[in-house]
Amino acid sequence: MAKSIHFELSFSEPQAHYVDVEMQIQGFNDQAYIDVKMPVWAPGSYLVREYSKNVERLIARDDNGNIIQCQKISKNTWRISNPKEKLKLCYSVYGFEVSVRTSFIDDSKAFLSPVGTFMYIDGYLQHESTVKVNLYKDWNKVSTGLEKIGDNHTYYAPNFDILFDTPFQIGNQDTWSFDVDGIIHECAMVGLADYDKVQLTEDITKIVREENKIWGSNPNNYYLFVTHNYQNGSGGLEHLNSTILAASRFSYSQTTSYKNYLSLVAHEYFHLWHVKRLRPKELGPFDYESENYTTGLWIIEGFTSYYDNLIIRRCGIFDETEYLQKLAFEFNNVYNRPGYLYQSAAASSFDTWIKQYRPDENSQNVAISYYNKGAMHAVSMDILIIAKTNGVKRLDDVMKAAYEHFYLIENRGFEEDEFQNLSEEVTGVKLDDIFKAAHSTEDIDYNQYFNLVGYELVDRAEDQDHQSLGIKIGSNEGHTVIKNVDRDSAAWISGLNAGDELIAINNHRIEINGKALDYVLSNAKEGESVQILISRDGLIKEIQVKLIASAKKSYSIQRLKNASAEQRLLGDIWLSLNIL
Template identity: 35%
Template structure:
C-alpha cells in the first residue's frame, strides 16, 4: 500500500457523548460528470434491509481547493456530487449507538463499527484499493484497536493507517476500539486473538484453551492451511446479550457477563457452552458462506435483497457443526450433545410453521419472514437455522448409512471447499441453486435425490428419529412438562395440561405473546396481546397458572376474563392435554453392542 491509494478514508471518534463518528472520504479521481457515492442497505450475514444511511446525520462535499461542491441525495442511500476539479472530499458524521454486532457503536467506554455503517462506497470504483486512517479520540490515552484490516503503517493494536484491496474487503473487517482485554493463542500455526470489551471476570486462559480446540478441529476438517493469516474473536460483554456475525477473518460477538468462564469453574456451564457454540458457529462460517457461498452472493449486491434458496445449507449446516464441533473436539460429552440435538428437535416440533413452509421457501423468505418475525411466526414459518441443522444431521446419518460408514457430510463439505471455497478469491464462483445437491452426490457416490426432495421441498417429517435409533440412540417423543421444558429426556408419569400459547408476566395478569395453531387459546378466540386476568372467577398470574391448569381436568370448560387493549372480553376455554412435542435422546451404555456407528458419527470418523 502507498499513500497514493485512489480512495482515502479517515475515521475519528469525534463526540463520544453524542455517539458520533466523523468520517472523511477523499476520492483522487472523481467521475468527470459528477461522482456518486452510496452506503449499503444491509450487511452480509444478516438478511434484513437495515437502511444504514439513516444514521448519516450531516454530509458535505469539497473539491481540491476546499471549495464547496453541491451534493444531491438521490434516494435513501445514494448521493450525487456535482462535477469538480481535482480531488473530491466528503465529510460526514455517523450516529453510532447500536449495541449489536451489525452496526456501529460509540460512547465513553468503547467504539465499534462495521464498514457497512460508516464507509461510503465510491460508485464505479468499488474494486479500487483504499487507505483507512483510524484516529484516536481526543483526551483518551488508553484506547487500542482490534481489527483484521491489513496494517499499512499502524503498529499492532494501534491507531494509524490500514489498507483494503477493495470495498468488499473494506467492509468485511469490523473494528473494535477501547481499553479491552486481549489474549492470543495459536491454532494450526495461525495466531488468533480473543478480545473482550466491557466489564468481565472471564478466565482468559480457559478461553484460550477451549477456543484452540474448536479452531484446530475446524481447520483440520477442511484441511490446512487456514484461509486467513490471523483471526480475531471480538466480544462485547454485557449484562444480558447474545449474538454473532461472521467476517472473513474475524467475528463480532455479544455475550452475557455471567456466561463467560470464571477462574474457579472447571465444568462447562450452560451459558458458557452456548458461548462456545456461538464462537464455533461464526468460525465455521469462515469456510461456509464467507468463501463457499451461494451464487446469489458472488458478488453481493448491497443495494437490495439478495435471494437464495440455499440458506439452509449455509446457516443450517453451520448450526449443525457448531455444537457437533464441541463434542468432536472433546469439550462436551456425547450425552450433552444429544441433549442439545433433542432441544433443537423440540424447537422445530413445536412450531406449526414446519407443516406449511419448506426449507427452500424458508431460505428464500428470510428477508421478509425470518428477520421480521411477529406474534404469528411460529404458526407460519420454519427456521432454516434449526430445521436446517436437523436436515444436516439427517443427511450426515443418511450418507453414513447408505455408504456403510465410508462417507459422511464431512466429505461433502471438503468437496465444496475444494471446488468453490479454496480459490474463491481468484475464481469468485458461488454455488448455484441445485449445484450443492450435485456436489453432495458426487462426493459420496450416492443417489440422494429422494432425501433432498423430502427434506428441502416438502413439509413431511424428517426420518431423524429412525436414523438415530439405527445407531443405538434411544428416542422419546413426549408431552411438554411446562413452560420451562426445552426438551430432553424426562420420565413423566402423565402429561400435563396446556392452553396452547406462549406467555409472559404482565402487570395484573398474563400476556399471551403467541397463540399457537390447534391450541385451546386459539379455539377459545383469544389472540396474541390479550392479557388474562381471571380464570373461572379467580385472579390469574404466572405464579398460579400451573396450579389452576393442573387442577382442571382436560376437556373441562373454564371462563376466561381478559383485556384486549383496554376492553374486557370473556371467553370459554376448553382445557387441553399438553401436546406431544418434546424430544428426548439417550445414548446407549458405553459397553453396549453396536456403538461403533454412534462413536464414528460423534467422533468425526
C-alpha cells in the first residue's frame, strides 16, 4: 500500500484553547518503528520555542481503534513500534499565546502555527500530506496559502517544508481579494479594527508593484496577508506565500501608525524573495530539531529593514523628512546601546538563538540587533553603488541578480563571500569595507557614504551638557525600579543595579513620572555627586553617584548645505525624488 499522511483538525474545546489533531498514517508498516516528531522552532523566528510542550493526550490506535504502543523518547519525539498498515495518532494542542509565531485559539477563531500543530515522520520531510479542517459551530472561513483540494476545506502540501511554512487562520475573518500584476492577493483581517478596505487595497497594491519592479518577477500566483488586530499589537512573520501581521485596531485612522503598518507590510512582503528564496545556505533545508546557525541575518533581515521604509518612500507614502527620520532611527537604536562596541552585525546574527529573542536587563550592554545594524550597512552599500556608478546601478540591481543566480538558476543558498563577489561583479564597485565592517565592532564613518549623495548624519545631542545616571526606570507594583543600567554610566560605576527600587534623590521623593530625577539632573554639573536612596532586596541603602554627561545620541539625516549639483542629483536618485 502506498504511503500517505493525512491530518484532520477539529475543535471540541476552543473556549479552552485547544485544537484536536488526528494524524492518519498509512503504508509505513515496512519498518520496525516510526518516530513522529514536532519541530522545536519556526523558520523566520530564530529561537527554540519547544512547541511540543503544548501537546497533550497523545495516543496511537490501529485501524480498528485498538491502542498500540507509542512511547515518548525525547522532548519532541514519539516512537510507534510495529506500526500497522493504517494507524491514527491523536493529540490535542494548547494554544493561548498572542504572537505571530505561536498558536492562539478561542471560541471565536483559531490561528494555528503549523510547526506547533503538525508532526512529521522522521526521514519523511519530503513526503506529501493533506489537511482537512472541520469548522467549529458557526465558523465559516479558512485562510491559508496551501492549495485547496475539493470542497470540504481540505488542503494539499507537497512536502513538510511547505506545510510548516503555511499557517492557518480559521474563523470568521473579514477577507477580500485583489489582483496585482496578475497575482491574486488576499487580505484577512482578524478582530475589530477601523480599516478602510479601498485605501488598504490601493496602498498594498503600490507596495507590491514597487517590490515586483526590484525583483523583476514574482514566484507566486497567490499571496495572503493575515492581520491580527489587537488593542496593542506589532510585528510580523514571513512565509512562502503568506505573512502574519499584528497591529493595533486603532492604527488605520492615525497617519503615523498607519504608515508604520504599511512599512510592516512592505517588510514581510519583501521576504517572499529575500529570506524565503534568496537566503544564506544555512537556512534551508531546515533542521527542525535544533538551531540553524548563520552569520548572514544582517543581510537578509538588515537589508529588508532598509528596504521596508524605502519602499514606502518610493510609493510616495513617506515624504523625504519622514523617510530620513525612519532611517535615522536605525542609527540611534544601535548607537544608544553600549553593546555596539562588543557585538558585530554578523555576531548578532549568529547569536540570535540565545540573545535576540531572550533579552535581559544587560542586553543593551552586550548586544545589538542585526536588523538595525544590517540596515546601516545596506544604506551604505546602496549609496556607494549609486555614487560610484553615477546612478546607473544601485542595491536593487544586486538583489535582483542574486535572486536570479542563487535561487532561480542554482536553487541554493549563498555564502557571504559569494554574495559579496556577485555584488561587486554586478556593480563594478569594491565593497570590502562594508562586508568587513559587518564582521567587526570597529566603527566606520557613515558620513563618507552619506556625503556622496549630498546628505550627512548629524548628532543633535553632541553639544548638549545634560547629566545622566544612565538608567532606564519602570514601575513594579507601584514602585519605581531600575530596569537597565548602561555600561560605563554613572549608575554602572557607582553600583546601582537593575531591580533596585528608587526611593529618593538628594532628599527628593522619586515617583514613577521621574520628575524628581529630571529636576536634580537638569540642575546638576558634570562631576557633581548626588545621593540616591534605594531599596535592594527589602533593605534600605544610600548610594553616592558621581554624575557623568549623557552619552546618548540623537542622530538626524539632513542635506549638506554646500552639496554640489552632482551630489544633489545622486541624492535624488537615492531617495527616488526624481520619479514622484
